[in-house]
Amino acid sequence: MTRSNPKRTSPATGTPPTRTRTAAALLATALTAALVAGCATTPRAGGDDSVNGSLKPRARTGPVLAVKIDNARAARPHTGLGAADVVYVEPVEGGMSRLMAVYATKLPPAVGPVRSARQSDLELLRQFDRPVLAFSGAQRKLHPLIDRAPLRAVEPGEVSGAYYRGRSKRAPHNLYLRPRRLVRAAPGAGALEATGFRFGPAPSGGRATVSRTVRYPAARFTFTWSAARGRWLVAMDGRAARTVAPATVVVQYVKVRKSRFRDVLGNHTPYPQTVGSGRASVLRGGRAYDVVWERARAADGTRFRTRDGRRVDFAPGQVWVVLARAS
Incomplete structure (x- = not known):
């Protein structure tokens, strides 16, 4: 469990943050997001852009979406995890685990439960080209590192309608994301190639x-x-x-x-x-x-x-x- 920053969303309540940024920085972020969304094209479901459907994916057309996902017993079963192209399993405090799901070829209607970020996430995500990171809360001292990282970080309250509370689980295990509120279209499997993910025949041996x-x-x-x-x-x-x-x-x-x-x-x-x-x-x-x-x-x-x-x-x-x- 992390300590929440009063200037950002609390993982337990989903209270909108009041991040202190300059007007110029906000304008630059908005313009960047608009340009990315405008250049993206919707991949064919299960077609040539899909990791499941092709060994020769087309070039990427936008950022991948990475979502930090709760993996406590109370958070299961997960929503939207089966649609992820890559699922990272990470150790966290108390010997427990968290998941980070990366979406490149398709975007499910909802993903979650969403939980807090860690410092190691920033290093892991440097492999991707300016990804969008969806998470809920982080330690106060970690926020400056997140803001300086080469990614677009989006917490609850920053994009209208992106996050919502489900009714089937109790807080803090009931916060969900609508991915298309953050990324208009999946960039395609080509977005995974630069990270070293190659799909093809099995090697000999084993x-x-x-x-x-x-x-x-x-x-x-x-x-x-x-x-x-x-x-x-x-x-x-x-x-x-x-x-x-x-x-x-x-x-x-x-x-x-x-x-x-x-x-x-x-x-x-x-x-x-x-x-x-x-x-x-x-x-x-x-x-x-x-x-x-x-x-x-x-x-x-x-x-x-x-x-x-x-x-x-x-x-x-x-x-x-x-x-x-x-x-």
Whole structure:
């Protein structure tokens, strides 16, 4: 749990923020958003622009939308998560997890529940070209870093009608986003290419794998291969997540250090370092491939290669990237 900034939205109440920006900065933001929206084109559903439908996506036409999603038990089942092209699983305070869903080929009617941002999100999102980040609240000292990051950050109250409270769950697990209020059209799968996400045939080798479990101190994710569906079935904390079934799962082992931010109980916020290099395991087609990941700079995409240097492609469809602590 993060401490809310009185100048921004409270994660519990959704109170509109009063961010202090100059009139010139607001005007520049509005003009930029209008230009992006005007240049975007709507992709064909399930057609050539879709990761699920093509191995040769067209060039991107706008920013991706990234949404921070609550993953507490009370927040499940999620809404709109199955439409995401990429789902990042991140460690947070108390050994728990949060999700960040990235939308490039399609925009669902609603996404959520939406929760707060972390410092490590800013580094992770540098891979994308000025993405839109939807979140609800952050620590007060983190807000200046968010404002300086090369992205468009949108909290509740900043865009009319973008966020709303659902009735099926209790606050703070009931805040949802209408994506088309922030991004008029999905940019297409080409927006993923610069990040190192390549879709194509499976590499040779690998080992047959029926199931894989990744554990955090207070969270557990199990991926079980379904030959009938050609997808990995996801279970969170032992309970099936029926709205998602990724084609590829990447377990990316990273260094996790303490950030300089703490929660209200004084616990340091974990900072998974996604710049650098390390080992990873790519699960696709019922097989596991031991690979190496590399990302030299924050602005670079993450490259996945076999140990002899060959590029590793992903199966067409949703990709989950689980950030696990390197041993």
